[in-house]
Amino acid sequence: MAKAQSIDKPILVLFRTDLRMADNRALSAAAATGRPVIPVFIFDEESEGVRPVGGARRWWLHQSLSALGHRMAALGAPLLLRRGPMLEQTLAMLEETGADMVLWNRRYDPPEASIDAEMNTALGKTGIRTLDFDGHLLHDPSLLKTGSGGPYKVYSPFWRALIAEAEPRDPVDAPSQLRPFAKALASDSLDDWALMPVKPDWSGGFRSAWTPGEDGAQARLRDFLDGPVSGYGESRDIPGAQGTSSLSPHLANGEITPFQIFSALKSGKIDAPSHDLEKFRKEVGWREFAYHLLFHNPDLRNANFNDRFDDFPWKPDADLLRRWQRGQTGYPIVDGGMRQLWQTGWMHNRVRMIVASFLVKHLLIDWREGEKWFWDTLVDADPANNPASWQWVAGSGADAAPYFRIFNPILQGEKFDPDGTYVRRYVPELKHLPARYIHKPWESPKAELEQARVKLGDNYPVTVIEHQNARKRALLAYKAI
Numbered sequence: 001m002a003k004a005q006s007i008d009k010p011i012l013v014l015f016r017t018d019l020r021m022a023d024n025r026a027l028s029a030a031a032a033t034g035r036p037v038i039p040v041f042i043f044d045e046e047s048e049g050v051r052p053v054g055g056a057r058r059w060w061l062h063q064s065l066s067a068l069g070h071r072m073a074a075l076g077a078p079l080l081l082r083r084g085p086m087l088e089q090t091l092a093m094l095e096e097t098g099a100d101m102v103l104w105n106r107r108y109d110p111p112e113a114s115i116d117a118e119m120n121t122a123l124g125k126t127g128i129r130t131l132d133f134d135g136h137l138l139h140d141p142s143l144l145k146t147g148s149g150g151p152y153k154v155y156s157p158f159w160r161a162l163i164a165e166a167e168p169r170d171p172v173d174a175p176s177q178l179r180p181f182a183k184a185l186a187s188d189s190l191d192d193w194a195l196m197p198v199k200p201d202w203s204g205g206f207r208s209a210w211t212p213g214e215d216g217a218q219a220r221l222r223d224f225l226d227g228p229v230s231g232y233g234e235s236r237d238i239p240g241a242q243g244t245s246s247l248s249p250h251l252a253n254g255e256i257t258p259f260q261i262f263s264a265l266k267s268g269k270i271d272a273p274s275h276d277l278e279k280f281r282k283e284v285g286w287r288e289f290a291y292h293l294l295f296h297n298p299d300l301r302n303a304n305f306n307d308r309f310d311d312f313p314w315k316p317d318a319d320l321l322r323r324w325q326r327g328q329t330g331y332p333i334v335d336g337g338m339r340q341l342w343q344t345g346w347m348h349n350r351v352r353m354i355v356a357s358f359l360v361k362h363l364l365i366d367w368r369e370g371e372k373w374f375w376d377t378l379v380d381a382d383p384a385n386n387p388a389s390w391q392w393v394a395g396s397g398a399d400a401a402p403y404f405r406i407f408n409p410i411l412q413g414e415k416f417d418p419d420g421t422y423v424r425r426y427v428p429e430l431k432h433l434p435a436r437y438i439h440k441p442w443e444s445p446k447a448e449l450e451q452a453r454v455k456l457g458d459n460y461p462v463t464v465i466e467h468q469n470a471r472k473r474a475l476l477a478y479k480a481i
């Protein structure tokens with residue numbers, strides 16, 4: 001009798017940074033019990049330590065939840081939406097539904113991981129069973145250790161250790177059906193969460209660039225593996241080409257897992273040199289490394305990994321920061337990057353490195369300002385990749401680029417965007433300039449500027465700082481520490 005009862009008891013499945021149905025082990029495990037499944041997304045920005053989601057990711061979240069909601073409804077178990085502290089909302093749902101099990105996929109952002117640990121304890125005490133699963137990462141950051149038992153601080157040995165472990169597991173299929181819960185349950189309305197920008201609605205460029213949701217993620221992966229992955233080793237550095245996968249926002253929102261990516265890469269059906277496939281795997285490995293660093297340095301977005309940088313003589317300057325944010329520095333590749341970010345919520349990795357280096361080294365503005373801006377404006381804003389990459393560029397990070405290696409924005413532009421395709425796309429006021437001046441319009445003869453209708457200081461800014469002076473100033477500042 002007791003058995004018959006428990007088979008009808010529903011199971012709660014919590015959705016958070018795993019907005020997918022395939023390779024969602026929590027969902028599949030719940031479906032496999034044959035018991036009613038109640039999927040619920042709890043939007044928690046209230047629990048202690050949780051960083052509010054930035055503007056660009058709010059837009060993404062709305063779209064992605066809407067896509068997931070449609071798919072869930074088609075399987076008969078509508079996705080419920082609730083907002084508030086994770087534990088409080090889960091307890092309320094348990095009370096309402098009589099569920100005796102809660103399943104979720106693990107999160108690795110330290111405040112979120114602590115909430116989940118607390119949930120385990122609190123729910124356990126009330127006799128509720130909890131189960132958690134992998135999916136977001138290939139490795140568990142708490143388990144991978146160096147020979148001496150500590151965390152990895154250098155990428156290459158980390159990567160070697162990671163791939164020396166067992167092959168990543170195969171992804172699990174999406175459940176083909178879910179047993180619905182008999183009673184109708186209240187859900188928030190997605191529109192009421194007001195995640196989308198209204199006045200002004202800046203999301204036009206986002207809509208044309210992205211298809212949030214699991215289907216969009218799988219389509220990106222297929223497109224990438226059908227084409228750009230071949231040659232990835234070189235083309236990944238060319239911002240004017242579609243040379244990378246653009247999977248980062250899908251990964252950040254858990255619409256696709258690294259297990260699915262690794263499995264697709266070894267399918268044997270991809271027409272690409274093995275070194276390109278390996279390079280791509282290694283880039284996904286940087287994401288694992290960033291989470292490893294974050295796990296062992298939970299305050300990565302505030303505290304320098306290398307504390308020598310605590311005394312760095314930053315020069316805060318609100319006006320220069322604003323010009324950088326708006327893409328008005330007078331350096332075309334920097335401005336192109338910042339405008340791509342503003343228009344599409346994403347920026348090419350090579351250009352992220354250039355603009356970050358420019359902020360930190362040319363303008364001597366604290367990397368944390370850049371991290372915050374990216375957090376708000378990137379659709380792939382990620383609690384590990386973002387601070388780890390900012391610290392990498394600033395020189396304060398683990399296995400970081402040395403501070404004294406200062407990117408020259410002109411040479412970087414000429415090398416990686418030689419004909420100016422990228423700059424012309426995002427800095428249209430320069431689009432008629434000949435390639436030899438596109439990265440240094442100030443060197444262009446007057447007649448050429450006139451012909452290209454460029455008026456420096458008028459429709460395109462003069463440089464906010466001269467490169468060689470900036471370089472000398474940055475090196476002096478570095479000497480101080």
Ligand code: FAD
Nearest residue numbers: 244245246247248283284286287349352381382385386389
């Ligand atoms: P691909 O080249 O197709 O790579 C595949 C995947 O590997 C990416 O989706 C990403 O998950 C991972 N990856 C690739 N490069 C890196 C890297 N350097 N570090 C960590 N993971 C990597 N990435 C984010 O996902 N979120 C961020 O908030 C973020 N902030 C960054 C800030 C700065 C200053 C810099 C320099 C880099 C940042 N990156 C961030 C890393 C990188 O720029 C993006 O992951 C990459 O551009 C995403 O494009 P893609 O998916 O086409 O990459």
